[in-house]
Amino acid sequence: MNLKIAVCVKSVPNPDQFSSLSLDPVSKTLIREGIDSVINPADLHAIELAVQLKEQYGAHISLISMGPQQAQKELRMGLAYGPDDAFLVSDREFGGADSLATSYVLAKALEKAGPFDLIILGNESADGATAHVPSQVGIIMGLPNMTDIVGFSLDENGKTRVKKRLQGRYAIYEAELPLVIGVAKDINKVRTAGMRGVLGAKNKPLTVWSVENFEDLDKTRIGLSGSPTQGGEYHTASFGREATELKGSPEEIASELSNIIRPILGRE
Amino acid sequence: MWYMNEEREMLRKMVAEFAENEVRPFVKEMEEKETFPMHLIKRAGELGILGLCFPEELGGVGVDWINLGIAMEEISKVSTCVGLLVMMTAVGSTLSLQFVGTEEQKEKILKPCIRGEQVLAMSLCEPVGSSNTAAYKTKAVLDGDEWVLNGGKIFCTLxxxxxxYGIMALTDEFNPLTMEGATMFLVHKDTPRFKVGHIEKKLAWHGSATGSIYLTDCRVPKTMILGEVNKGLHAFGSTVMQTYAYLxxxxxxxAVGAYEEALRYTKERVHIGGKTLFENFQAVRHRLVNMYTEIEACRGLLYGCFEMMQQGKNGVKECMAAKIYAQQVHESVASQAVMLHGGNGLMVDNGIERYFRESKMMAVGGFAVDIIRDQISMLL
Known part of the structure; x- marks a missing residue:
């Protein structure tokens, strides 16, 4: 079996630095200045699954990402884990995309770089956390798709057994390729990329595509203008507690306290 | 940093991941129970860290002295003890095999070491002192195709x-001018009448067994000499720059590990008026700035040494100076980190005092800084 696997990868702000993130009140986008970017943690599990399948059956793994030019750094890091090549879709016209516009562009990129037998995504991103993209990519591409996957195996005939997490239970599905899955972090333990992987990553092909590289792109479906989801107003939630100071003698305070507690306990 | 680029940043992150996820969880047990982290050496081999200064034909990943420096710094931030053991195999004991070893020695010893499957220790020190070669009691005489070794070593790491074990023995009268008369023998642990003796208790580095070696009519094949007869110190000297710089x-x-702990603590520890130590005291901030400055000065000197290696230049004096200065910085920064932690700095469970103890190991272990000062003075 020689599989063609695609893994969608997103460059996200380092979750360890989320406390330093803020929102631009006008554009309603994250202010990323001074924040490191990393591969979306769930996507590392997607890469790990692809590499395990490659070790087991032999495969060609392509990383696909939509993001700014700087996301090449994350793709290089992703290549260190074992994938063979990477494609970055990057253009200002793609900026401000919601999950649907993102899924559309990813689907177009997957079609262009493919066809693939298996498309693996992290179930959700650490920053947006919508978990929309895996299903939307599958729907747009007309492929069967499943999300919240915590187990995946493949037999010699190309038939898959997919373990999907339900609320408090699991369901096992059998599915045929091609297939799109969104994997949860529980699916595997991500390996540490070795030195050979890190030092070999620079020589692997990394292709950058802009809007011009797509002949049949529907421009009404990309970027901010192609996004049906628009940011509303932002409010800062207050988590402070209201305090009431009781004054008087200890007996008076105890009596007053009793008057407050009794109704709460349902006792008059 | 002038030496960083995208690839090196990836490499740094990868080693930091190994250090945080695999080394750090083991440090407490290692220090308390004196457990030797041989599994970490194996992992460093699997990840290719041990092959950072060896060519691919030997199983390495290609020579880059700065890459190895970055990797060793990341591991030592978490534990200089594990750093030492990785350094031993990544460069300390093995590099001379690449330079002067035979094909048989490279196959039998070097390649498995690079893969992390075995370790080679270098044992020079004797009760008369490690640098007092002329007075070594360990001697070897040739008998047919074998050398017969008698004597003993102390303070052998691992x-x-x-x-x-690389055992330095006198095979002739030692000439301090030509540095000839001592030979390095590669002795397998199962060689009859080769015996490991008492394992010492030490101030720090409890994960590194330091012990004695006894050799009684221990027969070693002629093929297991490293380099030439009587030129054991030359074989050892072929890697002197690297040995000093990676120590x-x-x-x-x-120092960086201690500084980062102190910075985090002073920024988290709430003190008078609900403010942190860092916010409250200029003295705290200035102390941290001084620590940072010492570290960066040391980094400049040390990575300059790696760059000299990269360019194939002779920088023995600079590398020796770096060993002295880095130890001073280590001790100074670790001492100040203890101070910044107050009482918490003295508590073993908090792990801060360990940095200080380890800094003293670097003053004496792996060539004492005062002996190095003597050696540099001869080059002035």
Whole structure:
């Protein structure tokens, strides 16, 4: 079996630095200045699954990402884990995309770089956390798709057994390729990329595509203008507690306290 | 940093991941129970860290001295003890095999070492002192195709944990001018009448077994001489720049580890008026700035040494100076980190005092800084 696997990868702000993130009140986008970017943690599990399948059956793994030019750094890091090549879709016209516009562009990129037998995504991103993209990519591409996957195996005939997490239970599905899955972090333990992987990553092909590289792109479906989801107003939630100071003698305070507690306990 | 680029940043992150996820969880047990982290050496081999200064034909990943420095710094930030053990195999004991070893020695010893499957220890020190070669009691005489070794060594790092031991023995009268008269023998642990003796208790580095070696009519084939007969110190000297510089990087890593702990603590510890130590006291801030400055000065000197290696330049004096200076910085920064932690700095469970203890190991272990001062003075 020689599989063609695609893994969608997103460059996200380092979750360890989320406390330093803020929102631009006008554009309603994250202010990323001074924040490191990393591969979306769930996507590392997607890469790990692809590499395990490659070790087991032999495969060609392509990383696909939509993001700014700087996301090449994350793709290089992703290549260190074992994938063979990477494609970055990057253009200002793609900026401000919601999950649907993102899924559309990813689907177009997957079609262009493919066809693939298996498309693996992290179930959700650490920053947006919508978990929309895996299903939307599958729907747009007309492929069967499943999300919240915590187990995946493949037999010699190309038939898959997919373990999907339900609320408090699991369901096992059998599915045929091609297939799109969104994997949860529980699916595997991500390996540490070795030195050979890190030092070999620079020589692997990394292709950058802009809007011009797509002949049949529907421009009404990309970027901010192609996004049906628009940011509303932002409010800062207050988590402070209201305090009431009781004054008087200890007996008076105890009596007053009793008057407050009794109704709460349902006792008059 | 001038030496960083995208690839090196990836490499740094990868080693930091190994250090945080695999080394750090083991440090407390290692220090308390004196457990030797041989599994970490194996992992460093699997990840290719041990192959950072060896060509691919030997199983390495290609020579890049700066890459190895970055890797050693990241591991030593977490534990200079594990850093030392990785350094031993990544460069300390093995590099001379690449330079002067035979094909048989490279196959039998070097390649498995690079893969992390075995470790080679270098044992020079005797009760008369490690640098007092002329007075060594360990001697070897040729008998047919074998050398017969008698004597003993002390303070051998990883005694009892290695597959092979590099034993320096006198094979002629030692000439201090030509540095000839001593030969390096590669002795397998199962050689009859080769014995590992007492394992010492030490101030720090409890994960590194330090012990004695006894040799009684121990027969070693002629093929297991490293380099030439009587030129054991030359074989050892072929890697002198690297040995000093990568010992120094352990100190730099230890200093950075202590500094980062102190910075985090002073920014989190709430003190008078609900403000942190960092916010409250200029003295705290200035102390941290001084620590940072010492570290960066040391980094400049040390990575300059790695760059000299990269360019194939002779920088023995600079590398020796780096070993001295890095240890000073290590001790100074670790001492100040203890101070900044107040009482918490003295508590063993908090792990801060360990940085300080380890800094003293670097002053004496792996060539004492005062002996190095003597050696440099001869080059002035």
């Amino acid at each position: 005694a009892g944990q290695c597959e092979y 120094a990087i352990l100190s730099l890593g230890g």
